[in-house]
Amino acid sequence: MTPDPSPFLSLQDVARDFSRDGRFYRAIENLSLKVAEGEFVAIVGPSGCGKSTLLRILQGLISPSSGEVLYKGAPQEGINSDMAMVFQGFALLPWLSVRDNVALGLVARGRSKAEIDRTVSFYIDKVGLEGYEEAYPRELSGGMKQRVGLARALAIEPRILLMDEPFSNLDALTSVTLRDEVLMLWQDPEMPVRTIVMVTHIIEEALLMADRVVVLSRRPTRVVREIPVTLPRPRSRKHPDFERLSDEIFSLIS
Numbered sequence: 001m002t003p004d005p006s007p008f009l010s011l012q013d014v015a016r017d018f019s020r021d022g023r024f025y026r027a028i029e030n031l032s033l034k035v036a037e038g039e040f041v042a043i044v045g046p047s048g049c050g051k052s053t054l055l056r057i058l059q060g061l062i063s064p065s066s067g068e069v070l071y072k073g074a075p076q077e078g079i080n081s082d083m084a085m086v087f088q089g090f091a092l093l094p095w096l097s098v099r100d101n102v103a104l105g106l107v108a109r110g111r112s113k114a115e116i117d118r119t120v121s122f123y124i125d126k127v128g129l130e131g132y133e134e135a136y137p138r139e140l141s142g143g144m145k146q147r148v149g150l151a152r153a154l155a156i157e158p159r160i161l162l163m164d165e166p167f168s169n170l171d172a173l174t175s176v177t178l179r180d181e182v183l184m185l186w187q188d189p190e191m192p193v194r195t196i197v198m199v200t201h202i203i204e205e206a207l208l209m210a211d212r213v214v215v216l217s218r219r220p221t222r223v224v225r226e227i228p229v230t231l232p233r234p235r236s237r238k239h240p241d242f243e244r245l246s247d248e249i250f251s252l253i254s
C-alpha cells in the first residue's frame, strides 16, 4: 500500500508531565511524529517509556503539557471521533453480549437501531464471530474477546485505528492468526480504516506488520529513530533484511 504523503496526523514537539506523590516528572519530551494517511506505523520502546500515553494523546483522551497534535492540518481539540482504540486487555463490558459490546460506540453516537443492527452484523462477520452474537465475554477465548474489541473499534468506521499491544494477552498461535487478520482488514477495500498506529513491545510484530517503525527512548521519551520497513508483503522473518532490522531496533531499545 502506498501511503499518501500529505500531512494527516502529526505530533509537534509534544511533552507530557505527570505528578506522583506531589512531584512532577516528565513522561514525554520534544516528541514529533508524522503519520501519513494509509500508513501502518508501529511504535516500539522500552517498558514504561510512555507508549500508551502517546496513543492517548493522539486520540485526544489526554492533552499534551506542551506542543500540539495536528489532524488534517488543524490543531486537534478534545477526543478525535475519527479514531478508535483496540486495547491490550480487550476492555469488554462483561454484562453485555458480543453484539451489544460491538454496538457500544454506535449507541454512544446516537445511531438508529436499524443502522446499528446492520453495522454490528457486518463487523461481527468481518472478524469471524458470526454465530457468537448473543454470547457473553466470559464464554469466549482470549482471541475471540480481542475479535470483539476489534469489531467494536471498526464498527464506528474510524479513519485511524489505534492499537495498544493488541496481541500481548493472547497465546502465540492466536496472536499470529489475529495479526494476519488485522493486516487483511487493513488491506480490505470494504474497510474505511486506512491508517493504523500500533504500540507493541514485540520487535518482530512491528517488522511483520508496519510500513514504518518508530523507536522511542527511555523516559522522558522521544523518538530515537524512524525505520522505514520496505520488506515485501506478505512479510517473512526469513527475508535476509529481517534480522538486520530486528537487531538494529533491539540495539536502540536495550
Ligand SMILES: Nc1ncnc2c1ncn2[C@@H]1O[C@H](COP(=O)(O)OP(=O)(O)OP(=O)(O)O)[C@@H](O)[C@H]1O
Binding pocket: 018, 019, 020, 027, 045, 046, 047, 048, 049, 050, 051, 052, 053, 054, 201, 219
Ligand atoms: N495518569 C497517570 N498519572 C501518573 N503517571 C502516569 C499516568 N499515566 C502514565 N503515567 C506514567 O507515565 C509513564 C509512561 O507510562 P505508559 O503507560 O505510557 O508507558 P508504556 O510505555 O505504555 O508502558 P508499558 O511498556 O508498560 O506498556 C510511566 O512512568 C507511568 O507510570
